[in-house]
Amino acid sequence: MMVLQPGLAPLCLLLTAVCTNCQSWTLSVPHKISALQGSCVVVPCEVTYPGVPKSANEVTTIWYKNSDKKFNSKEQVVRWKEIGDIERRNCTLEIDQVENADAGQLQFRIEVKNVNSYSFKENLVTMELIDDPLEPKLNLPREVKAGDRVSASCEALHSCPSHPPQFTWRNIKGLNHVQHQRLQNGEWKSSSTLEFTPAIQDNDKTLTCSVEHRGGKIKESSERLNVKYQPRIQNSSSCSVNTTTVSCQCYVDSNPESKITWRVRNREMGSNSIDQKGTMTVGTLQAAFPLSRNVLCLATNSYGKHEMSLPLSLHEKPEIHNDSRCAINATSLFCICFVNSTPPVDIQWQLPGANLSSSITTKQGDMTTAILKDPITSSQSISCLAVNDYGRASMTFTVPKYEKPEIYNDSRCATNATGLFCICFVNSTPPVDIQWQLPGANLSSSITTKQGDMTTAILKDPITSSQGISCLAVNDYGRASMTFTVPKDDLMWYLFIALPSAAVLLIIVLVVVACRRRAGKNTADVNINYVNGKTSVDSEDNRNGEKSRYTSWETNEYQTDDQNIYCNEHPVYGNTEELQEMSHECSYSNTVEAEDIYANM
Numbered sequence: 001m002m003v004l005q006p007g008l009a010p011l012c013l014l015l016t017a018v019c020t021n022c023q024s025w026t027l028s029v030p031h032k033i034s035a036l037q038g039s040c041v042v043v044p045c046e047v048t049y050p051g052v053p054k055s056a057n058e059v060t061t062i063w064y065k066n067s068d069k070k071f072n073s074k075e076q077v078v079r080w081k082e083i084g085d086i087e088r089r090n091c092t093l094e095i096d097q098v099e100n101a102d103a104g105q106l107q108f109r110i111e112v113k114n115v116n117s118y119s120f121k122e123n124l125v126t127m128e129l130i131d132d133p134l135e136p137k138l139n140l141p142r143e144v145k146a147g148d149r150v151s152a153s154c155e156a157l158h159s160c161p162s163h164p165p166q167f168t169w170r171n172i173k174g175l176n177h178v179q180h181q182r183l184q185n186g187e188w189k190s191s192s193t194l195e196f197t198p199a200i201q202d203n204d205k206t207l208t209c210s211v212e213h214r215g216g217k218i219k220e221s222s223e224r225l226n227v228k229y230q231p232r233i234q235n236s237s238s239c240s241v242n243t244t245t246v247s248c249q250c251y252v253d254s255n256p257e258s259k260i261t262w263r264v265r266n267r268e269m270g271s272n273s274i275d276q277k278g279t280m281t282v283g284t285l286q287a288a289f290p291l292s293r294n295v296l297c298l299a300t301n302s303y304g305k306h307e308m309s310l311p312l313s314l315h316e317k318p319e320i321h322n323d324s325r326c327a328i329n330a331t332s333l334f335c336i337c338f339v340n341s342t343p344p345v346d347i348q349w350q351l352p353g354a355n356l357s358s359s360i361t362t363k364q365g366d367m368t369t370a371i372l373k374d375p376i377t378s379s380q381s382i383s384c385l386a387v388n389d390y391g392r393a394s395m396t397f398t399v400p401k402y403e404k405p406e407i408y409n410d411s412r413c414a415t416n417a418t419g420l421f422c423i424c425f426v427n428s429t430p431p432v433d434i435q436w437q438l439p440g441a442n443l444s445s446s447i448t449t450k451q452g453d454m455t456t457a458i459l460k461d462p463i464t465s466s467q468g469i470s471c472l473a474v475n476d477y478g479r480a481s482m483t484f485t486v487p488k489d490d491l492m493w494y495l496f497i498a499l500p501s502a503a504v505l506l507i508i509v510l511v512v513v514a515c516r517r518r519a520g521k522n523t524a525d526v527n528i529n530y531v532n533g534k535t536s537v538d539s540e541d542n543r544n545g546e547k548s549r550y551t552s553w554e555t556n557e558y559q560t561d562d563q564n565i566y567c568n569e570h571p572v573y574g575n576t577e578e579l580q581e582m583s584h585e586c587s588y589s590n591t592v593e594a595e596d597i598y599a600n601m
């Protein structure tokens with residue numbers, strides 16, 4: 001190139017300074033790369049050339065395959081594409097839908113405007129084609145425990161990072177995420193990680209990872225899940241008893257298989273035989289041992305243990321408890337029968353000559369309870385009958401007496417000296433509460449007394465209405481009511497006859513006394529003698545000019561010791577006019593104003 005001469009040394013130094021980061025022609029590509037037929041392949045490529053980086057239109061890149069020109073960055077080309085940024089000296093090439101003709105030796109050439117061109121004959125890329133992708137590599141933890149969170153991974157190799165493979169997991173649900181890792185020679189490893197929590201039911205399921213490569217080729221890998229779990233004793237486990245021996249079978253689901261032992265009355269014993277089918281272990285115990293209510297089955301594996309008490313199906317004849325009964329409570333009459341038996345029995349209620357059906361039956365363990373309600377009528381005898389294969393039991397009950405309420409006809413509303421009251425007598429078994437009612441309202445202030453079957457209710461204060469008042473008695477077996485009329489007549493007599501009569505009497509007496517006082521000398525010791533009357537009244541009153549009033553309605557003539565008073569044949573009534581008349585016509589020494597008299601009434 002340049003011949004160094006002494007006079008050119010300074011120029012050379014200058015050039016060196018300018019080209020401090022100037023580079024020579026270099027190319028970095030893999031020596032070989034494998035491509036999946038029909039898929040894509042990305043050939044990583046980095047190039048350097050002397051001088052500063054140029055813009056894309058100043059650079060042309062060309063690829064040859066076995067000296068056939070396959071790509072030119074300045075021409076339109078299908079399937080071959082420069083995906084690197086040449087301005088950053090990235091000449092990465094992608095070939096899509098790779099076909100057989102693409103395989104061979106690839107050679108890169110670069111032409112840089114105003115610099116030079118360079119064909120990298122030493123840096124060839126050998127591209128091989130493969131027909132089928134490799135199977136993905138599926139990794140599962142060696143031990144998967146039911147309920148624990150685990151992760152599985154699935155790895156696929158490829159050389160098409162621009163369109164990486166798609167992963168699909170089958171048969172197990174979980175969360176997955178994908179990662180990509182660059183390997184050597186343009187090769188990549190993509191991997192999907194599935195995080196999941198296996199359940200017991202997932203044991204033996206096949207976990208599959210399916211990988212679809214660019215171009216549509218699919219490969220998958222599967223692995224069977226081996227989910228470990230602790231023993232679970234099944235409900236189907238049981239014991240049966242015949243006359244001399246007990247035979248028990250304990251069914252245990254577990255992975256790995258369980259060891260099955262037994263405990264009877266605190267004594268441990270092994271199984272007589274063990275059967276294994278899949279994850280099911282069946283242990284059998286056969287023994288003659290003293291009567292015990294139950295036998296314990298114990299199952300153990302390395303993940304845990306489970307035990308279950310298996311009842312011995314002892315057969316017993318039914319037994320009726322002595323607290324079975326027919327009774328009356330506050331609300332109803334009922335019969336209840338408690339029967340203990342193994343196995344539980346059905347209970348039958350019977351009347352002499354008939355079965356009753358409407359019973360409410362509940363079973364709990366060996367105890368059966370039957371309650372009979374509706375169709376019971378009084379004074380019958382009812383039987384409770386319990387039968388099983390091993391015997392029978394029955395108990396007969398006398399139904400207690402009960403009656404619907406009856407209101408006695410001497411119940412009434414009446415008046416006595418203290419006032420108006422209503423009284424109601426009710427006979428019933430059991431005793432009832434009595435309710436007083438007005439039309440449209442209940443009365444509450446009642447005094448109720450109970451004695452035996454008799455309830456007596458007395459209503460007092462709030463009786464104001466002259467409408468009917470009812471007495472109502474209800475129990476489960478019937479109702480009775482009786483309506484009373486508040487005795488209007490008594491009330492009228494009391495208010496309108498008795499009181500006014502007393503008043504009139506008072507007035508007459510008053511008038512008489514007044515007359516006498518005016519006639520006499522205001523002295524005490526009044527003696528009234530009726531001339532033609534039937535009664536006489538003596539009084540010591542009327543001192544100091546006070547007015548005394550006496551009256552008589554059978555005579556019109558009075559006589560006193562001091563003075564005779566003649567009231568001139570005028571009968572005296574509780575009537576204003578008459579009083580006035582009388583006062584005028586009686587002979588007084590002083591004038592008396594009639595107003596004075598009734599002003600005192």
Ligand SMILES: *[C@@H]1O[C@H](CO)[C@@H](O)[C@H](O)[C@H]1NC(C)=O
Binds near residue numbers: 046083084085090091
């Ligand atoms: C070159 O370009 C490719 C495609 O865009 C890219 O994947 C790669 O990382 C680039 N290389 C460098 C060294 O930047």
Ligand SMILES: *[C@@H]1O[C@H](CO)[C@@H](O)[C@H](O)[C@H]1NC(C)=O
Binds near residue numbers: 235236
């Ligand atoms: C087992 O017993 C339990 C509790 O009694 C019950 O919930 C469950 O359904 C039973 N399973 C089978 C298979 O009988």
Ligand SMILES: *[C@@H]1O[C@H](CO)[C@@H](O)[C@H](O)[C@H]1NC(C)=O
Binds near residue numbers: 322
């Ligand atoms: C019921 O039986 C128990 C025990 O047999 C006894 O103690 C109890 O007194 C009995 N009760 C009646 C009401 O007979």
Ligand SMILES: *[C@@H]1O[C@H](CO)[C@@H](O)[C@H](O)[C@H]1NC(C)=O
Binds near residue numbers: 329331332371
């Ligand atoms: C009366 O007995 C019946 C039947 O046993 C029951 O359902 C009800 O609750 C009892 N009532 C009272 C107040 O005890």
Ligand SMILES: *[C@@H]1O[C@H](CO)[C@@H](O)[C@H](O)[C@H]1NC(C)=O
Binds near residue numbers: 410
């Ligand atoms: C009450 O009833 C009895 C029997 O029914 C009867 O003999 C009696 O006369 C009745 N008394 C009245 C006051 O109605």
Ligand SMILES: *[C@@H]1O[C@H](CO)[C@@H](O)[C@H](O)[C@H]1NC(C)=O
Binds near residue numbers: 417418419421
């Ligand atoms: C009037 O009747 C009421 C209610 O029966 C009673 O409490 C009261 O003692 C009776 N009074 C007289 C004076 O009889």
Ligand SMILES: *[C@@H]1O[C@H](CO)[C@@H](O)[C@H](O)[C@H]1NC(C)=O
Binds near residue numbers: 440
């Ligand atoms: C009266 O009482 C009865 C029973 O307590 C109730 O059913 C009814 O509704 C009541 N009537 C009124 C008007 O309060």
